[in-house]
Amino acid sequence: MGTQIERGFGARVLRPWVAAAFLVSPLLALSAPDTWADGEEGPKRSWTILAERVYTASGDVIEGGWVSVVDGKIAAVGPAPNVADGENVLRVAAVTPGLIDLSPNIDLGFNSVEQESEVTPDVRVAHALDPFSRDFARALRSGVTTVLCSPPDENVIGGLSVAVKTGGAASIAARTVLEDAVLRGSFGTQPSRRNSPAFGRARTIYNRRPTTRMGVEWLWRKSFYEAHVARQDAQRAFPGVEQLHRVVDGALPLMVQASATQDIRTAIFLKAEFGIPNLILDHAAEAWKEPELLKRSGASVVLPPYAWNGRTAVDRGLHAWNTAVLLEELGVTFALSARNAEDVDERLPMQAAYAIRGGLSPERALRAVTIDPARMIGIDGRVGSLEVGKDADIVLWTGEPFRFTSSIAGVMLEGELVVDPR
Amino acid sequence: MLSLLTPVALFAAYVAAPAALAPALGGEPGLAPQARQAPPALVVRAPKIHLGDGRVVEGGALVVSGGKVQAVGADVAVPQGARVLEHDGPVTAGFVLAHSHLVPRGEAFDATRTALPEARLATAFRASWPDLEDALHAGVTSVVIAPTPQNVVGGQAAVVKTAGGRVLEPASHLTLSLSRLAADDTRPPTSYAGLVREIERHLAGRQGVFARVAEGKLPVLVTANDRHEVVRAVELAGRTGLVGAIVGAPLAGELLDVLAPSKLGVVIDAPGAGTSQRVREAHVALARSEIPFALRWSEAENLRTGLAALLRGGAERARLERALMADGARLAGVAGKVGLLERGADADFVLWSGDPFEFGSRVVAVYIDGQRIEGDKR
Numbered sequence: 001m002g003t004q005i006e007r008g009f010g011a012r013v014l015r016p017w018v019a020a021a022f023l024v025s026p027l028l029a030l031s032a033p034d035t036w037a038d039g040e041e042g043p044k045r046s047w048t049i050l051a052e053r054v055y056t057a058s059g060d061v062i063e064g065g066w067v068s069v070v071d072g073k074i075a076a077v078g079p080a081p082n083v084a085d086g087e088n089v090l091r092v093a094a095v096t097p098g099l100i101d102l103s104p105n106i107d108l109g110f111n112s113v114e115q116e117s118e119v120t121p122d123v124r125v126a127h128a129l130d131p132f133s134r135d136f137a138r139a140l141r142s143g144v145t146t147v148l149c150s151p152p153d154e155n156v157i158g159g160l161s162v163a164v165k166t167g168g169a170a171s172i173a174a175r176t177v178l179e180d181a182v183l184r185g186s187f188g189t190q191p192s193r194r195n196s197p198a199f200g201r202a203r204t205i206y207n208r209r210p211t212t213r214m215g216v217e218w219l220w221r222k223s224f225y226e227a228h229v230a231r232q233d234a235q236r237a238f239p240g241v242e243q244l245h246r247v248v249d250g251a252l253p254l255m256v257q258a259s260a261t262q263d264i265r266t267a268i269f270l271k272a273e274f275g276i277p278n279l280i281l282d283h284a285a286e287a288w289k290e291p292e293l294l295k296r297s298g299a300s301v302v303l304p305p306y307a308w309n310g311r312t313a314v315d316r317g318l319h320a321w322n323t324a325v326l327l328e329e330l331g332v333t334f335a336l337s338a339r340n341a342e343d344v345d346e347r348l349p350m351q352a353a354y355a356i357r358g359g360l361s362p363e364r365a366l367r368a369v370t371i372d373p374a375r376m377i378g379i380d381g382r383v384g385s386l387e388v389g390k391d392a393d394i395v396l397w398t399g400e401p402f403r404f405t406s407s408i409a410g411v412m413l414e415g416e417l418v419v420d421p422r
Numbered sequence: 423m424l425s426l427l428t429p430v431a432l433f434a435a436y437v438a439a440p441a442a443l444a445p446a447l448g449g450e451p452g453l454a455p456q457a458r459q460a461p462p463a464l465v466v467r468a469p470k471i472h473l474g475d476g477r478v479v480e481g482g483a484l485v486v487s488g489g490k491v492q493a494v495g496a497d498v499a500v501p502q503g504a505r506v507l508e509h510d511g512p513v514t515a516g517f518v519l520a521h522s523h524l525v526p527r528g529e530a531f532d533a534t535r536t537a538l539p540e541a542r543l544a545t546a547f548r549a550s551w552p553d554l555e556d557a558l559h560a561g562v563t564s565v566v567i568a569p570t571p572q573n574v575v576g577g578q579a580a581v582v583k584t585a586g587g588r589v590l591e592p593a594s595h596l597t598l599s600l601s602r603l604a605a606d607d608t609r610p611p612t613s614y615a616g617l618v619r620e621i622e623r624h625l626a627g628r629q630g631v632f633a634r635v636a637e638g639k640l641p642v643l644v645t646a647n648d649r650h651e652v653v654r655a656v657e658l659a660g661r662t663g664l665v666g667a668i669v670g671a672p673l674a675g676e677l678l679d680v681l682a683p684s685k686l687g688v689v690i691d692a693p694g695a696g697t698s699q700r701v702r703e704a705h706v707a708l709a710r711s712e713i714p715f716a717l718r719w720s721e722a723e724n725l726r727t728g729l730a731a732l733l734r735g736g737a738e739r740a741r742l743e744r745a746l747m748a749d750g751a752r753l754a755g756v757a758g759k760v761g762l763l764e765r766g767a768d769a770d771f772v773l774w775s776g777d778p779f780e781f782g783s784r785v786v787a788v789y790i791d792g793q794r795i796e797g798d799k800r
Binding site: 108110111114124125127128129131151173204205 | 602605609611618648653
């Protein structure tokens with residue numbers, strides 16, 4: 001890939017003689033009038049972006065580079081040719097791919113988790129999200145273009161998460177990048193904290209198990225055990241068994257919230273017991289405390305937001321500034337997340353800045369909010385880096401990205417300039 | 423012999439007497455139906471007759487007999503022996519509302535189960551229920567009574583007349599709910615995803631009434647209020663082939679692109695005192711689109727004044743009239759019977775003292791199936 005000018009999908013729009021004329025007159029090369037038109041087809045989706053530094057997140061930082069966007073896709077990335085100013089030319093200090101948050105905490109609260117049962121693997125959170133929610137708009141403004149929405153962790157197994165763009169059409173279905181991306185569940189206190197036993201007659205649906213951590217773990221093992229039995233005997237199938245089979249077969253990643261060390265251990269033991277190939281530990285700030293277990297398991301980690309008190313919001317796990325560096329040293333794949341912070345200083349770009357402050361290299365920090373989360377859930381074919389053919393989800397910066405002194409000048413989603421730097 | 427014949431003769435005279443007396447008694451059905459005479463036709467002449475689909479007949483007449491409309495137009499033949507009624511104000515078709523809970527209190531929501539597909543609200547219809555009279559005196563002659571949206575499958579709605587007790591259609595729609603009211607954490611389903619899953623399961627199972635619903639033979643009334651609820655409802659209908667209308671949707675006018683391809687209608691509340699400017703503008707946008715919409719009965723009687731507000735906001739009068747009458751009947755599933763004054767339709771019409779959209783106008787009289795009910799002074 002390197003510093004060559006990429007010819008990809010966009011090149012098919014250009015005529016052959018243009019390629020020869022390209023070196024002579026970049027403006028001729030760019031003149032495909034139909035693609036610049038705005039109006040009837042909606043917002044403009046074709047641009048020329050020139051940046052002092054182009055951070056592709058695929059290994060290269062291009063000095064004096066450009067990104068050519070045609071019809072919402074990246075058509076070219078490389079050293080910039082001479083381009084005169086125009087209404088579709090943007091000049092900024094730096095560009096990065098649109099950020100990706102695997103734990104954005106965007107949902108409708110209790111109305112997004114089906115509590116008729118503690119284990120609901122077949123419920124799709126995609127049917128319980130609000131595309132008009134301000135949470136999506138807030139994430140988009142802070143540079144996050146793709147998120148993985150999950151059911152709230154009130155259930156032991158809450159159901160199927162969905163990867164969606166944070167803007168665009170007025171429906172979750174139209175914004176979906178990957179349906180049924182992961183199966184979501186939780187260890188720890190959250191699934192049990194509202195429950196109490198029914199002494200005598202049950203009065204509400206919360207008079208049920210589990211009421212402790214060990215009850216939660218019991219339900220996990222029971223679910224996977226019964227799925228295993230249902231494999232031998234089809235009569236013993238139950239709603240959700242298909243999803244559990246897909247998890248065990250490796251076709252569906254399992255993403256669990258496991259904040260404290262004992263919950264991380266429990267999750268890894270479950271993975272080992274049932275041979276679950278692909279495990280993602282969300283909110284796992286204390287993952288570094290079990291280095292051998294973590295490395296042997298091959299699990300990946302989503303780190304929660306850094307808090308100034310050094311503790312995580314859920315289960316008060318220890319989360320110092322250098323947590324990310326420790327995981328890097330262990331060779332563990334990890335991503336950063338922001339849990340939909342309202343405070344501007346706690347959103348995903350700042351989380352990367354905090355990780356850098358804790359010792360993480362800027363290149364790794366960039367990857368931890370772009371291509372690595374994309375790879376963890378298998379959407380890296382479409383998003384996560386500035387490569388030809390991928391969606392034009394781009395963040396435009398006033399200075400070096402993830403610096404305390406820089407800010408986001410603009411955000412582009414599939415070629416639409418949703419936050420305009422001009 | 424005479425002694426035997428006398429009782430027979432007396433009996434025959436007894437039987438024949440009512441028939442002989444029939445004209446004097448005003449045509450009561452007696453023991454000799456063959457002698458009963460048809461009541462005379464009624465001809466209503468008025469400067470403006472609003473047919474119900476937006477068309478207005480000027481200086482014409484409406485001919486009604488046997489509880490049905492015989493003719494309406496500018497030049498109609500007056501049948502022999504017809505009574506002629508000259509009315510100096512507008513006449514409209516009776517209003518048809520596509521959704522309401524006009525049944526005795528507590529009857530529209532059954533808490534035993536969250537899905538009651540075979541329950542029929544027609545069982546709870548009480549013709550003497552006072553709220554029906556309120557609707558009647560607002561010009562409403564037919565109305566859909568539906569279960570409330572606290573249950574994901576509330577039951578089967580019905581179409582009834584607001585006076586006279588006639589049930590026009592005992593099982594007109596299946597009521598579904600995708601609103602927050604149906605998803606609370608006191609009992610399952612507790613989430614929107616659970617609501618969708620439950621409805622899809624029933625449709626896939628095709629048991630009972632769901633067999634017809636799944637084939638699009640029985641329309642549904644789906645309650646959805648917030649914009650994401652409306653989008654979810656439209657997408658569910660698209661996936662499963664549902665026909666019918668969305669109830670509520672105050673911001674439907676902001677979702678025209680989502681609604682248009684779906685062929686679903688929308689049943690809205692007329693705006694009232696507390697309705698925001700944003701909702702009013704959305705209603706005007708809806709009225710200016712091609713999406714069929716109708717009105718529902720809400721507790722406050724602001725049907726006409728609310729629509730007048732939309733008129734001021736830029737909606738067209740013809741479209742609003744259609745929403746009240748012809749499209750109301752269409753979304754209620756009773757087009758052809760009510761909602762439009764044409765030959766063969768029920769003789770449901772309203773005599774007004776002035777323009778129905780004017781606050782100062784009142785109902786002079788309502789005819790339902792040809793029977794006159796005097797307007798009261800409200």
